[in-house]
Amino acid sequence: MGLVYLEYDFTIEPAQPATDILIAELGEVGFESFVENETGLLAYILKSDWREDILNGLYILQQPDFEISWTQKEIQQQNWNAEWERNFHPIIVGNRCMVRAPFHQAVDVEYDIVIEPKMSFGTGHHETTHMMLQHILDIDVQRKSVLDMGCGTGVLAILAKKKGAGPVDAIDIDEWCYLNTQENIERNDCESIAAFQGDSSLLKGKKYDVILANINRNILLEDIPVYAECLNSGGILLLSGFYLEDLNAISSKCGEYGLKFEKNLEKNNWISAKYVN
Template sequence: MNNYLEFDFKISPLQPWNEILMAELIEIGFDSFTEEHDGILAYIQKDLFNEDALKEINLFQHDEVKISYTFQEMPNINWNEEWEKNFEPIYVDEKVLIRAEFHAPDPKLHEIIIQPKMSFGTGHHPTTHLMIQQMLNMDFKDKTVLDMGCGTSVLAIFAKQKGAGKTVAIDIDEWSVENSIENAERNNVELEISQGTAEHLGKENFDIILANINRNILISDIPTYVSVLNKGGQLLLSGLCFFDVDDILEVCTQEKLTLKKKLQREEWVSLLLEKS
């Protein structure tokens, strides 16, 4: 087992900055969090921690929030076991249930079963919830689908369950790839799962692209997504805060994408766009 570092971040004001900070920390290797009354506890494997990457997070210089932190090395703990103890089933619009195998099934709801490891995208985060909400009303029948930054691949799995054809799931994190393979098997769906980034996309085109990542990566990668999106295809984005929307839509307009639907949950936003 790997040794972990525990960071105790004090955040004032707490909302919405705790969620935003967690999203930023995930991008530099932090993989689990505990919410506190005055901030968050964040955990990262000791050998993955990069102090320079932490200091480069722009949020620390943001005028509207004050963040300080201390950290300590933790003893060896089975973090998957700890994570599972606190994993609760997720209900989306009383139509979809995301649960682990040790939760009771609900035959009245559409179910997605995942092994709750420390991959981002279990459904607890508002952005994953928003993506599922958007997908409920989308037509996936026989569509080719790409899930970028797939995490647990809960979105790719849901797309397949809704009738999608070939579905590709890509994540930069090896752990997410392994978890995605397990979850695809658990839900009896066939996914093409690989490790990589948008730079690894080839010439294959898609009818629907799902990207629940973060503002900076989306701004950088939207032109690449559009280049492999079929005409009339749909791009579903999240990982965005409400104050990111204007910047994202500016890039989307440049790429001839039309906004079709916007959903917001707490401070987080999902955008459904279509390629003209």
């Protein structure tokens, strides 16, 4: 028997910015994957990680400007494929990179990435992943060592590898993400990417030219000192997973460790920022 998940079906009106805030808050309390739809949001959490009061205290659910209701049901892990096939559409980033599922037809682009996300985060549809892909397209990673921290599906590591980076490491604390990254690495003929399950404690003694971290504000603030220690002189740190109002705090923490803010992208109040060592 596979892992058992709970699916929360949220109806949200108006959709934004409530949906983005809800995704961020649900991620903080253990929800692993999200699918936006016409009425709101589907959110998934392992039944073993669920508790009865899990939604208590969520900021967005207390706001009178939004009407948010939900139902929940239990699903088996294998049911996920049918769910994301109904909701996952191919995307093109910068007219150069396509992220698609195995059942989508390929088109003529410079970088064709095939992702089967299952319960993992990172199809390119969320603003943060999309902006991180944009950043990677804009920088030179040829023959440079790259770390994809909090790799989810491994999509960022895969694009870096396809652009000529190497060696490339991909790390996620979640076992499902780690396994899914391994599958997507093989699916994209990027077997030289090394995937690991764990957190920033795995980075002791490691050095990289480029570090990619699309996680969330709290983990980024905690791990920026580790990233700074691991970044080679002249290296690049690309961060996402936080809002515009968090940018000052992120940049201030980076500045404490000698990392200089260079620029940021913004999409629907989400931010992806570039720092240099």
